[in-house]
Amino acid sequence: MTAPVRRAGVFAALCTLALVVPLFGTTVAVAVAAVALLGAGVVSDGPVFDLLAYPGDYEDGRLYGLLTFILAAVLLGVIAETSSMSTAVFVGTVFLVGYGDLGEQLARQRTDHDVARVTVFCLSALVAAVAGQVATVAITDGAGALESVLPTLVFLAASGALLAALLRDILMLYDDPVVMLFVGLLLWLLAELEPALGAVEITIALAITAAFGYVAYALETASIAGMLTGVLLCLLTIILGGYGWFAVLVSFFAIGGLSTKFRYDRKEDLGVAEENNGARGIGNVLGNASVAIAAVLGYAASSAAVFPIDLEPTLFLFAFAGSVATAMSDTLSSEIGSIFESPRLITTLEPVDPGTDGGVTWQGEVAGLGGAAIVALLSYGLFPEVELIGATIIAAAGFVGMTVDSLLGATLEGTLLGNQGVNFLATLSGALACALLVLSFAVLG
Incomplete structure (x- = not known):
């Protein structure tokens, strides 16, 4: 057994101590945490140190990895004790990080x-x-309470596992304290939304999102981090929105990913091809889909009356559709328009080299409008709330967002903004344009 496996096993055993909270209460838990912190601070060499130390701990002879891990668990416990975070979320998060690491090692x-x-x-x-x-x-509610909440517990566990895997992929392996805090906060938020789930619903949702992730990676349209991000976003979309929302979001991932592969050799020759053989990373996925998932969370929160003010859930639906229409429009515009050698800068209409930020072609503009129309038609067919005027607004919002992307690319990209920042602001503008236009028509009508 290697040192990393032994260390992970000890950390997992320590994570089991989180059960002290529901078993014996906070007072005993504080005493156990104090003893653990004292031991981690006192041990500076010897076999116990070698068992628990990360490579970076040897320089100063301190178990910094263990100390920060325990402190993160204590902080999460304090949050659970002083807020609406449930003890089950706290214990589940600590178990998730500790035993997940052991499994990976x-x-x-x-x-x-x-x-x-x-x-x-x-x-x-x-x-x-x-x-x-x-x-x-x-322990706290009795075994009889499990039947009704088990599907929700599985959903929370799956969401936390995906987020933890994603964070571990983009952070260092020794950043588990950060992972623990972020996962705990996410699960707290999701639990507050009180998703109503059955065993069949969560099983189908997990199967669909896992299959989506496998296909995305197998087709090389996403990196591992991009795949994990996409799977997490799709899982949240299915559970908190529904399969219609998922169909709209996955249409962007599918069509956008395939458009990246469209005449890839030609794009390489022109120097405008995406890196990693076109596989989308976490930055690209989040830049294009973070506004959409925020709209999904807003829809769930407004439906569950979490907001202090009354917000119409339909507005979040249109914001979601407007952001996805923008992402689809912008992606098709750039991926198809980039194979043509006559782009013009959107602000001056002067000819520029292919790949220049803010450069557009008429072919790309047509493709972008077509992408927005695809999302509009899907929304019209899937959501009863989206009537013909609503579908028109969604298509218009996608075109507006695509244009904002080009304008930001021509003016701010490369100086104040990176590509992912531009994508985020463009999808945000599409979401806001869609929601505001729908609200205006509702007021006028």
Whole structure:
């Protein structure tokens, strides 16, 4: 057994101590945490130090990794004690991080395949988080309460596992304290939305999103981080919005990803091809889809009356559609328009080289309008709230967002904004334009 596996095993055992909170209460939990912190601060060498130390701990002879891990768990426990965060979320999060890491370290002894290790981490983390939450609910509310909440516990565990795997992919392996805090906050938010789930619904949702992630990675349209991000966003969209919302979002991922592959050799010759053989990374996915997922969360929060003021859920639906229409429009415009050698700068209409920020072609503009129309037609067919005028507004908002993207590219990109920042602001403008236009028509009508 290697040192990383032994260390992960000890950390996982320490995570099990989180059950002290529901079993014996906060007073005992504080005493246990104090003893653990004292021990981590006192031990500076010897076999125990070697067992628990990360490579960076040897320089100063301090178990900084263990100290920060315990402090993160204590901070999360304090949040749970002083807020509406449930004890089950707290215990599940701690279990998720500790046992997920143990599963991944064991997988590293067997395979060098990145996707296999990520898969083992997600499965280990999911099972551990479910086990921690189930044990907590059984202790605090009784075993009879489990049947009604188990699907929601699985959803929370799956969401947390995906976020943890994503953060571990983009951060260092020793940043588990940060991972723990972010996962805990996400699960707190999701639990507050009180999603009503059954066993069949969560099973189907997990199967669909897992299949989507596999296909995206197999077709090389997404990196591992991009795949994890897309799977998490799709899972949240299905559970908090519905399958119609998922169909609209996945249409962007599918069509946008395939458009990246369109005449890829030609794009390479022109120097405008996406890196990594066109595989979209986390920055690209978040830049294009973060506004959409914020709209999904807003829709769920308004439906659950979480907001202090009364907000119409339909506005979030149109904001979602407007942001996706913008992302689709902009992606098709750039991926199809970039193969033509006669772009013009949108602000001056002067000829520019292919790939110049803010450069547009008439072919790209037509493709972009077509992309916005696709999202509008899907929304019209899937959502009863979207009538003909609503579909027209969605298409118009997508075109507006695409134009904003080009204007920002010609003026601010490369100086004040990066590409992902431009994508975010463009999708935000499309979302706002769509929601405001719908609100205006409602007021006037």
